[in-house]
Amino acid sequence: MRFAIFADSPAAAAIAERTAPTAGGQLLRHASGRPWIVGHWQPADVIATSAGRHRIALLGCTRIDARTLPDTLGRARSLQELDALARTLPGAAHLVASVNGRVRAQGTVTGVCQIHYTQVDGTTIAADRPDLLAAMTGAGLREDLLARQLLAPLIPYPLGERPLWQGTEKVPGNSYLELTPDDAHRVVRWWTAPEPDLPLVQGAERLRSALHDAVAARTHLADTISADLSGGMDSTSLCFLAGDRGPARLVTHLWGARDSANDDQTWAEQAAAALPGAEHVVTHPDDLPLWYEDLMTPTEDAEGPFAWIRTQAQQLAQVRQAVAQGSSHHLTGHGGDELFAALPTYLHTLARTSPRRAWRLTRSHAAMFRWKSGPTLCALADNRSYGTWLAAAVDDLAAPPPRNSRPDFGWGVSFRMPAWATPDAVETVRGMLRDAALTEPLAPQRGQHLALEMAQECGNTIRRVSRMTSSLGVAWHAPFVDDRVVEAALSIRLLDRAETAQYKPPLAAAMRGIVPDRILGRPTKAEFSAEAYAGLRRHKHHLAELCDHLHLADKGLVDPDAFRAGLLGLHPGSLTMIPLDATLACESWLRSVTTTAPSPALPGGHR
Structure with a gap:
C-alpha cells in the first residue's frame, strides 16, 4: 500500500493531477470531485464510505460494521468528533476523513501506520511514507540526521521522530494532521497514554477482549492465515485465539533453533497438540538462511534503515514458506515482551506510590540481576525529568557499556554510540540530545513511557516488515502492537505488571481458559544467541x-x-x-x- 492525501483545494488538486500515475493506481475523491486519496492498494485494504458531503476511508487492517459507519460520519460536525471512532477501531489502519472541506489524516499510536507531510508549492501534502513525498518534491537525504542511526540498541525518543528525507515531517502517533481548504495544516493531539489504574482481574478482561478483536480483525481477511508458534506465551496466545476466531484455516510455523538447550520446540509441540484443527509446519534451522545473510541486497523500501536487518533473509524465506501454504496474512507474537515484561523501571514509580510492595519487588529484581543495595537505592532516588535524563546521556555516549549488571530505573534503555563512530558523529548526536532537553515524555510515569516507547519501536519495525513481506504476497501482522491492545495492557496497575513471581501475569490472566494452563506456566524463556554467532x-x-x-x-x-x-x-x-x-x-x-x-x-x- 502506498498513497498520498490531498486537501480539498484547487492547488492541491493540481498537484495531485500532475503527480498521479497514468495507470494502475486508485483514486478517492472529495465531495467536490477533487482528488482526495491517490495511490495503490488492494480492495480489501480499504473501507470507504460517505454521508452527504463527508467522506471517510480506513486504509489497512480493521473491522467495523459498515452499516453504522455512514451514521457515525454523518453526525460529525467537526474532525474532532471522530475521536470516539478512532478510539474504538481494532486492528491497525490509517483513518482519513474529509468533513466540511477539512481533512483528518492519522496513523496508529504505535506507528504500524504512519502519516507524513511536506510542502509542495506552498501546499501541504500528506502520505503514508516520507520517501513518497520526497519523490514528489525531488528532496534528498537529511545527512545531518544519519549519525543518530548508529545509536544502539535503539534511538531514544524523540531523536528518531524526524524523517531522513528533507522537507518531510512525521505526525506523532498521538496526533492527527488537519489539512484545510486554504492549503494550510496543523497537527492536533487527540490521544494520551492511559493511567495504569486497573486491577489485574479487570485489566485482564479488557486485554482479553482487545486481543480477541485484534485477531478477529485478521482471521476474516483470507481463507488461510499463518502464524508463528514458537512455544513462547505471546505467539502461542495468538494461535489459540486464531484457532478460536475462525473462519480462516490456520497454519502454524515453528522454525527450529540451533541451540540444543532451546526448549521452544518442546513447548510448541504441546501447544500444537492442543490445536488439532490447525496444520503445523516445523522447519529445521539448516533449511533456513543464516542470520546476517544478503544484508546489502537493494530494497525498494526507501524510508530508512531496517532495524531487523540481521534476520532479513530468514524473514523472506519464512514468507515464501507461508505463500507455499496458501497464506496471505501472517500473525507474529512480536510486541508481547514490550507490553508484558516486568520492567525494572516500574519500580521507580512504585517506590513512590506503593513503597512496601515496591521494596518486596525490588528485592526480587535485585536477586535476579545481582544488584547491590547501595546503587539500587541511589538509582531509585533519581528524580530527573525526561529531558534532563536525555541531556545527561551525553557523558556516557561514547563509553563502552558497563560490564557488570547495575540497577537502572531511568526513563529508557541505556544507549551508546559504537566504538567505530567518528568523533564528529558522536558530537552530532550529543548536540541532538542537548536539543531534546525540553522534551516531554510519552507518559508521566517512567515505566509507562518506556513500555510505550518500546511498543512504538516494535510497531515501526512491523510496518517495515509487512511492507517487505507484502511484496511477496503476505502481510505481516503483530496484534500485540495494535492500539487497543496497547491501551488495555498499559491500563493495568504497575504492581501487577512488575510482579516477578509469575511470567507475564497480565497476559497469563487474560489467556486463562483459552491457552492450556501448563503452557501459561512455562518457567523458561529461550534466547537465540546461537543463531547470531553462527550467522556472524x-x-x-x-x-x-x-x-x-x-x-x-x-x-x-x-x-x-x-x-x-x-x-x-x-x-x-x-x-x-x-x-x-x-x-x-x-x-x-x-x-x-x-x-x-x-x-x-x-x-x-x-x-
Missing part, C-alpha cells in the same frame, strides 16, 4: 569487505578500520553484536537509496 561466523569476512568502500565512512560517520575490527573481533556475549546491526542497517539503506531512487510519480503499483 559464516558472513563476517564478507561483511568486512564492505569496509573497503563504506558509504558511512565517505560521510565521515564511521571509521572503517574500527568497524572491520568490530566485525572480525571476538564477541564474549551476543549483546555486543547489537551495535553491528544499526551500522549495517544504515549502510545497507544508504546503498539502496543510491541505486534505487524514489519514483517521481505517485505509486500505481509499479515504480
